[in-house]
Amino acid sequence: MAGPAALTIHEAAAELAAKKISSVELTQAVFARIKAVEPRVHAYLHLTEETALAEAQASDRRRAADAPLGPLDGVPIAIKDNMCVRGVPATCASRILAGFVPPYDATVITRLRAAGAVLTGKTNLDEFAFGSSTENSAFGPTRNPWDLDRVPGGSSGGSAAAVAADEAIAALGSDTGGSIRQPAALCGLAGLKPTYGRVSRYGLIAFASSLDQIGPLTKDVEDCAILQEAIEGWDAADSTSVRLDGPPPTRAIQGDVQGLTLGIAKEWLTEGLDPEVRAAFDGARAALEKLGVKFREISLPLQDYALPVYYLVAPAEASSNLARFDGVRYGLREDGANIIEMYKKTRSAGFGPEPKRRIILGTYVLSAGYYDAYYLKALKARTRLREDYLNALKDCDALLSPATPTPAFRIGEKTDDPLQMYLSDIYTVSVNLVGLPGLVIPCGFSKANLPIGMQFIGRAFDDGGLLRLAARFQDATDWHRRRPSLG
């Protein structure tokens, strides 16, 4: 039994406020749960129990003095291990960061601390967030709490599994092509990829800088709004972050959705879509229609090009970003007779197969003679893809798509075929390329009792509108209340 660890953020906040539970008790319950299920799930790479309990005590003292900091005060949150937390090892699930203990906090961590959150530890991911299953971790795969033989999705699979298994009340992930939303779908959670620029990337170890965003992975949409509100906002340390006007997420989530129009692209509902996912999607559409939401068929002619564009743009940016891991200033160093040999030995020993594959691909498409043929073409196609989405969102308030083509696949099923693995992000990559917000929530279950997700896509900075649609859907349904039976 998970006990208090099974609470949502808003439930925990209510119990803390009513003094039915203390933050220390809640934190102890979460760590007891971690001890009970972590050997089977492997969601975490590093636990910070000691500092978590100290943070919980500080939270209880604030509450005793009637000065709590808000709904996250005293609530245990897990952090994907590609964000820097001062004094806690950051690995990116790679051996190349061996020994790296960041001397500073990422901006999202500074913000969580200011909100009084308790940090439980660092969660597993595909190495450098390259992957869709968390099997690319140098420290072993994470397992899906709904079926331990299956993947939790990725790359934020550790964060998703931790929340689904009640090993954290909520978690932060990062999303470059679906890395929050795809694991949210496969683990039955709410996962928001905020509009690009909404959350500071300072202290997030960069994968593809024009696509990366940090966002929440939570048990329901209300939690998603609370956690998003805590981490978002302009930051002097990230020049791509934006000053937000508009209502904050916990306010934007309120209100009804009667009369809103959602677009569904005909290109999304093709043979590649699993029939069970299709059935759940159609059921969700009917539930939304009952709430007064109207649907319109749209066309996104460039949909089939999104994945090719992504697999040129993302590796190109990644190969540049990963040039910094050279054995000079931090992390692993393998000795060499001269500096080039040291670079090569360090990088060859430190990077696993998927980073090597993406670095080679990215270096190739950026190299002289191929830049115009591949990278530049991809950037132009990105422009047209973006126009498609912006046009569709002129006539529609938001779009609704499946989140993934299938429910969670088996561990080992796709590891030998990178292209097959890449296809599991077919519904999510466009959203990063065009810079819009995407929110995934559960909308059904397969016969094998695996969660199925759907994705709302919105106008730039209308993250709140997506949260409102999803919240009204959750008011009317109870898919989000189901929990895996891990005992």
Add this chain to the structure above:
Amino acid sequence: MALTRKEVEAIAHLARLSLTEAELEKYGAQLEAILGYVESLNKLPLEGVEPTTHVSPATDRTRTDNPAPGLTQAEVGAIAPEFRAGSVRVPRILEE
């Protein structure tokens, strides 16, 4: 398109990776498969389309230059593989 072993090796050198024979073969074949997959982009008419390098609405902006403490030399030195006398040490850069 077919990639020669030599081409993969040259790319690996640019990326400062040394690959084993088995890796050269594996990554060469996978790179070819991925490049084959992205070939479909050639079907798109992209004449005159501006490239999109980023989607941030943020533009260049100035801020006041307020000096503030950064990381200390000790903090930075503590995470370096080899740090001595205030410097990060690396192997020989110039040949004699």
